Amino acid sequence: MSQVTSHTDPILELRDVRMHFPVTHGFLFKRHVGTVKAVDGVTLILRRGEVLGLVGESGCGKSTLARTIMQLVPTTAGAVVLEGKNLTAGSAAEVHAIRRDLQMVFQDPYASLNPRLTVYATLAEPLLFHRVCQPAAVPARVAELMRVVGLAPRLVRKYPHEFSGGQRQRIAIARALALEPKIIIADEPVSALDVSIQAQILNLLADLVRRMNLSLVFIAHDLSVVKHISDRVAVMYLGKIVELGPAADVIERPRHPYTRALVSAIPAPDPETERTRQRIILAGDPPSPLNPPAGCAFHPRCPHAQEKCQLAVPPLAADGPTREVACLRLGEL
Amino acid sequence: MALLTVTDLRTHFHTRNGIVRAADGVSFSLERGETLGIVGESGSGKTVTGYSLMGLLPTPPARIEGGTALFAGTDLLHCTPREARALRGKRISMIFQDPMTSLNPYLRISEQLIEPLLIHEEISRRDALADALAMLESVGIPDAQKRLRLYPHEFSGGMRQRVMIAMALITKPELLIADEPTTALDVTVQAQILDLIKKMQRELGMAVIFITHDLGVVSGLCDRVQVMYAGRIVETADTRALFHSPRHPYTRALQRSIPSLQPKGTELYTIPGLPPDLSKPIAGCAFAPRCEHATARCTATDPALADVAPGHTQACLRVQAGEL
Numbered sequence: 001m002s003q004v005t006s007h008t009d010p011i012l013e014l015r016d017v018r019m020h021f022p023v024t025h026g027f028l029f030k031r032h033v034g035t036v037k038a039v040d041g042v043t044l045i046l047r048r049g050e051v052l053g054l055v056g057e058s059g060c061g062k063s064t065l066a067r068t069i070m071q072l073v074p075t076t077a078g079a080v081v082l083e084g085k086n087l088t089a090g091s092a093a094e095v096h097a098i099r100r101d102l103q104m105v106f107q108d109p110y111a112s113l114n115p116r117l118t119v120y121a122t123l124a125e126p127l128l129f130h131r132v133c134q135p136a137a138v139p140a141r142v143a144e145l146m147r148v149v150g151l152a153p154r155l156v157r158k159y160p161h162e163f164s165g166g167q168r169q170r171i172a173i174a175r176a177l178a179l180e181p182k183i184i185i186a187d188e189p190v191s192a193l194d195v196s197i198q199a200q201i202l203n204l205l206a207d208l209v210r211r212m213n214l215s216l217v218f219i220a221h222d223l224s225v226v227k228h229i230s231d232r233v234a235v236m237y238l239g240k241i242v243e244l245g246p247a248a249d250v251i252e253r254p255r256h257p258y259t260r261a262l263v264s265a266i267p268a269p270d271p272e273t274e275r276t277r278q279r280i281i282l283a284g285d286p287p288s289p290l291n292p293p294a295g296c297a298f299h300p301r302c303p304h305a306q307e308k309c310q311l312a313v314p315p316l317a318a319d320g321p322t323r324e325v326a327c328l329r330l331g332e333l
Numbered sequence: 334m335a336l337l338t339v340t341d342l343r344t345h346f347h348t349r350n351g352i353v354r355a356a357d358g359v360s361f362s363l364e365r366g367e368t369l370g371i372v373g374e375s376g377s378g379k380t381v382t383g384y385s386l387m388g389l390l391p392t393p394p395a396r397i398e399g400g401t402a403l404f405a406g407t408d409l410l411h412c413t414p415r416e417a418r419a420l421r422g423k424r425i426s427m428i429f430q431d432p433m434t435s436l437n438p439y440l441r442i443s444e445q446l447i448e449p450l451l452i453h454e455e456i457s458r459r460d461a462l463a464d465a466l467a468m469l470e471s472v473g474i475p476d477a478q479k480r481l482r483l484y485p486h487e488f489s490g491g492m493r494q495r496v497m498i499a500m501a502l503i504t505k506p507e508l509l510i511a512d513e514p515t516t517a518l519d520v521t522v523q524a525q526i527l528d529l530i531k532k533m534q535r536e537l538g539m540a541v542i543f544i545t546h547d548l549g550v551v552s553g554l555c556d557r558v559q560v561m562y563a564g565r566i567v568e569t570a571d572t573r574a575l576f577h578s579p580r581h582p583y584t585r586a587l588q589r590s591i592p593s594l595q596p597k598g599t600e601l602y603t604i605p606g607l608p609p610d611l612s613k614p615i616a617g618c619a620f621a622p623r624c625e626h627a628t629a630r631c632t633a634t635d636p637a638l639a640d641v642a643p644g645h646t647q648a649c650l651r652v653q654a655g656e657l
Binding site for chain 1: 374375489490491492519520521522523524525527528546547548549550551552553572573576577586587588590591592593600601602603604607
């Protein structure tokens with residue numbers, strides 16, 4: 001939502017990031033039975049001041065990708081580069097220092113706030129831990145954070161259970177803002193909220209991005225929410241990005257068969273559209289990441305799949321100046 | 334004659350913090366084969382309405398304080414347990430949001446599928462199993478013969494929801510109550526399940542009460558929609574009228590807060606404040622404190638549903654007075 005001109009310089013770069021989890025059976029004598037390739041070769045650039053939407057169904061690896069960016073899990077391969085510094089190669093102390101620039105907001109505000117800490121303690125902790133300000137300045141800073149997210153500073157002595165879901169998500173956002181990060185990664189921040197509350201949180205996030213020149217990675221499964229807030233959208237399927245481009249473009253004119261199905265599956269809140277449109281109904285469920293199909297991972301559900309789709313993994317290739325699509329049959333569809 | 338007529342249903346929860354009026358004077362009716370959507374946010378009373386009809390609420394704390402729900406001559410709210418059992422799972426079925434917690438993890442799905450048949454019909458185990466197989470095939474489970482022997486954890490979320498639908502429909506009910514059946518599913522799977530519900534409804538000619546918070550789901554599926562707020566119905570209309578000319582300020586506000594209806598980059602419309610605490614008495618219209626059109630009269634007078642057009646009723650005093 002910020003000016004296009006501020007979008008030129010990259011702040012975060014993912015280079016062929018892979019996150020594989022071993023699967024073992026047995027307790028004493030662990031047998032290695034397979035590997036879940038949760039994130040399997042993601043290359044992506046996040047620009048300064050940009051909102052990047054990350055969409056996909058459950059199990060596609062979008063949350064794991066967020067955790068990989070945050071370095072909450074050790075990466076299997078590839079590099080996460082923040083302003084020229086490679087986080088995957090950094091020491092613990094370096095990663096610790098960089099954490100200040102990268103903050104996360106989680107889906108469930110009921111589970112991500114410590115129920116035994118008052119809001120004050122929750123917001124003061126990062127300030128004191130990272131020595132952001134003098135201890136004497138903490139109360140003023142906490143009050144300011146409360147105001148920034150639209151809560152009355154007098155509420156700081158309360159505990160999380162005394163707040164509604166939307167207010168709790170505001171507190172979680174305030175906590176993420178406490179260290180003045182450059183990037184916020186929000187993992188399904190509005191999925192647990194009612195429509196009217198969801199709108200409040202979306203407005204708040206959009207406003208903060210604009211005012212503080214933040215970069216935001218917005219992870220969601222709801223395309224209409226993503227379209228509303230994002231500048232660009234990346235669509236994930238089984239650990240890989242299958243389509244990337246400007247948000248409105250991708251959602252209004254999807255190119256990859258999976259994105260097309262995803263867009264057509266969203267129920268429109270308009271009976272006329274619902275009656276007249278052709279819905280693409282995919283057969284089957286998303287495949288298990290433990291045993292992904294050969295070739296293009298989407299081919300067993302794809303209405304346009306041919307023999308070549310079973311053989312080769314399609315690369316994410318440029319489709320016009322702003323878009324990238326990973327489909328072998330792109331030119332033919 | 335209507336299949337189901339609910340009149341002034343009042344379900345209250347007696348808790349330590351007071352009486353929560355979860356459903357407070359809900360009245361509606363449903364024709365045979367009709368699909369009725371009940372839409373509302375958390376705590377609006379939509380699920381409690383469904384559970385009250387099925388008699389599934391734990392008593393205490395819940396108590397049906399009043400009202401009637403006539404289904405084919407039987408009052409669901411006041412019938413004997415024996416009468417309720419004869420209807421429930423036979424002529425009225427329900428499906429739930431979370432198929433993992435509503436299937437029994439210890440039983441093969443074959444056992445769970447045939448249970449309603451063995452209870453309600455004079456049928457041999459062998460015939461019941463044949464019916465179960467046919468049902469599983471018609472809800473689109475591939476390789477059904479083999480899968481009958483599996484346990485719920487061996488199915489994916491979408492497949493479990495199909496199993497639950499098969500279980501609910503195996504007795505060919507006249508009414509299906511669906512409580513957020515697609516909320517826990519991915520959009521592509523949600524599209525499959527909605528398609529399946531439509532298909533089964535056509536085949537069996539049953540009526541459906543579809544409870545959801547998602548206005549999008551309702552628009553493609555339902556004939557008629559009613560919007561609930563704070564335990565009451567605030568607006569009922571056929572789907573087209575509700576989406577194209579909503580009258581009640583809450584319905585309008587709800588529609589305006591959906592991101593997909595708004596151009597990108599614009600600020601989303603938000604409803605200020607929070608839904609009311611239902612354990613405290615509400616003076617006048619429950620939505621008045623959040624309503625941009627509220628006047629002094631709104632907090633003084635209890636609104637009642639009244640027709641604004643044939644088949645379109647709503648409960649805003651100012652709309653009824655012709656001021657909005």
